[in-house]
């Protein structure tokens with residue numbers, strides 16, 4: 001098997017951009033204004049704390065509450081209607097600037113790390129599967145407790161994560177973001193989406209070597225998310241904080257093709273857990289999480305289960321409820337999940353993950369095999385081409401909350417259906433384009449590449465079908 005990589009050839013966009021180094025200047029500005037950035041970060045921490053804590057102290061909003069008359073509704077809208085969908089979109093557009101410049105958890109964990117114990121990171125914490133497991137668990141748990149609807153689960157999940165970030169920061173690392181690097185539940189998703197960003201901090205190995213030859217010994221750079229600067233090749237782990245901008249004259253903020261990292265870098269860096277997160281998480285579990293409350297399949301399953309339970313004299317799963325922190329339990333709002341509801345919704349999300357994941361895995365395997373003899377590395381590389389569709393799905397699901405929250409306040413956004421079609425179609429087309437470009441790295445035979453593309457496009461059907469069912473059929 002031959003892998004054609006382009007390690008030293010400069011992309012045409014790089015050559016153009018070298019003449020206009022506005023981006024490098026922005027990177028340098030970030031590097032010089034770390035105090036301003038810190039002030040902004042602590043302001044975000046303060047706003048975050050208010051949005052998280054104050055709604056818990058207020059009574060639940062009634063049906064007459066509007067975004068502009070009720071603080072709890074406003075906080076919900078900011079968290080789930082603006083913050084999350086636009087952080088997802090922003091990461092795909094400018095890399096992980098949210099993480100490096102604004103994220104309150106990142107700020108808190110890094111501060112805790114400056115005053116903490118400074119212990120070495122334990123080995124178990126560096127296991128690559130944590131971000132995927134944490135993302136899947138919080139997604140499923142969030143649905144069980146209706147995190148999008150109520151302030152207490154929001155405080156529990158987001159606040160719990162923040163406390164964990166602070167504790168990990170206090171115990172491990174010195175001025176570092178060990179939490180963000182290894183454990184944050186969304187770091188896996190951000191790391192994938194950042195690969196699409198047309199901006200990154202680029203390391204020029206030649207400039208680095210030249211700087212070393214001159215004997216220059218610049219002071220150390222505190223890269224809080226522990227990125228190995230010299231060998232950094234992509235935007236996945238970088239938080240875009242700008243601290244390394246200009247280091248050894250070799251690192252600078254630069255433009256690149258949004259396809260570049262996935263096509264030319266991900267083949268060597270893609271990890272198995274990233275494939276699991278893309279295939280079973282973002283293209284499976286996430287669809288189930290957004291679908292279950294509208295699904296006629298779930299209603300049919302509930303009726304079938306209820307009839308059978310009653311017929312066998314076991315009615316307790318239909319009557320038993322749980323505390324709000326286990327299953328949604330708000331009798332005054334007529335919103336209570338029984339044990340049966342809870343089990344079915346978890347089963348629904350798992351079924352979506354398994355059904356979509358298995359179909360996608362098989363089709364990706366076929367797409368890989370079409371290119372020649374079997375290669376696991378190539379399989380993981382092909383999975384990376386699905387990132388645009390995976391990211392678009394998360395954005396569509398979260399932005400559906402934006403749309404529904406505004407609609408419940410009488411604000412109907414225009415062209416929502418058309419916008420959703422456009423996002424899905426563009427993401428699908430983008431993913432197919434990435435696949436086509438990747439296939440060229442492995443074979444020059446057009447027939448093999450075309451067959452591989454067909455199998456890859458088949459792999460995208462379950463995810464597209466899931467969103468079509470949710471937005472247009474159910």
Ligand code: SF4
Nearest residue numbers: 223238239241242244
């Ligand atoms: S590599 Fe590290 S120091 Fe450089 S911009 Fe990224 S996060 Fe900041």
